[in-house]
Amino acid sequence: MTSSPSIPPAASQAAHEPVPSVRLIAIGDEILSGRRQDKHFSTLIDLLQARGMRLKAAEFISDDEDDIVACLRRSFATGDLVFCCGGIGATPDDRTRQAAARALGVGLALHPEAARLIGERCAEMAAKGQGSADMSTPENQQRLQMGVFPVGADIIPNSYNRIPGFFIRNHSFMPGFPVMAHPMMAWTLDTRYARWHHQEARVEHSFLVFGLPESRITPALESLEQRWPGIRAFSLPNVGDSGGHPHIELGVKGEPGAAAEALAWLRTEVQSLGGSLNPPI
Known part of the structure; x- marks a missing residue:
């Protein structure tokens, strides 16, 4: 008997449920050494923003199994929604599946649905003259290792080549390949986490200020956060690279109504302070 992904209840059951924090864990020595450039961070931000959600944090770690275990133990102890990319293949440097099982204190087992999907993939490749559809061959037995997940995991469908990732304890594990991982991120957000789409009314506004030192505007930023609790102010100085004028990007983020009020007040404060x-012409 095979199983399909376990999907949470409908959005109405979580209408008043706080939106959990979303985090990214990118795993791979190749990222830390610079042999590969991370592509997941910016894509996940875009996918979340399109759904009215936001990224809380990101972490990049090595392929060392003990490092992955320590990271995941901390992560599983939270209630966060976590996307983990990399290390779920079946070569010696792929240790994420094993580390996740260790972090949870559970065993590993071949997931029946993953086995079926991997078998279908092997049959497709065999029909193209690449390999064999016989799952008893050493090569295909090795491929089946990619469906060995921590006990209790569900699959994450892979629209690129059928070989799935896995989901357990609000952690979504997917390959490091962007062409596979990014559709899997979108599927997870739209299938498992749709109830949290656009639950937070949140905007971000900013404007540029010239001729004003950051030290002079800082007290106003502090006052703003006291006047409008829940609104966060930010200041991003720019020294005028590439021939531009030195300036500060000042802004606010938070609930739309309060953010608009705070922004208007901040503009007035900037001008009153000589900004x-x-x-400059």
């Missing part, structure tokens, strides 16, 4: 909203 200009236009670059």
Whole structure:
């Protein structure tokens, strides 16, 4: 008997449930050494923003199994929604599946649905003259290792080549390949976490300020956060690279109504302190 992904209840059951934090864990020595450039961080931000959600944190770790175990033990102890990319293949440097099982204190087992999907993939390749559809061959037995997941895991469908990732304890494990991982991220957000889409009314506004030192505007930023609890102010100085004028990008983020009020107040404060909203001529 095979099983299919276990999907949470409908959105109405979580209408008043706080939106959990979302985090990314990217696993792989090749990222830390610079042999590969991470592509998951910016994509996950875009996918979340399109659904009214946001990324809380990201972590990049090595392929060392003990490092992965320690990271996942901390992560599983949270209630966060976590996307883990990398290390779920079946070569010696792929240790994420084993580390996840160790972190949870459970065993590993071949997931029946994963076995079926891997078998289908092997049959497709055999029909193209690549390999064999006989799952008893050493090569296909090795491929089946990619469906060995921590006990209790569900699959994450892989639209690229059928070989699935796995989901357990609000952690989604997927390959490091962006062409596979990014559709799997989108599927997870739309299938498992749709109840949290657009639950938070949140905006971010900013404007540029010229001729004003950051030290002079800082007290106003502190006052803003006291006047509008829940609104966060930010200041991003720019020294004028590439021939531009030095300036500060000032902004606010939070609930739309309060953010609009805080932004208007901040603009007035900037001008009263001698700042200009236009670059020098």
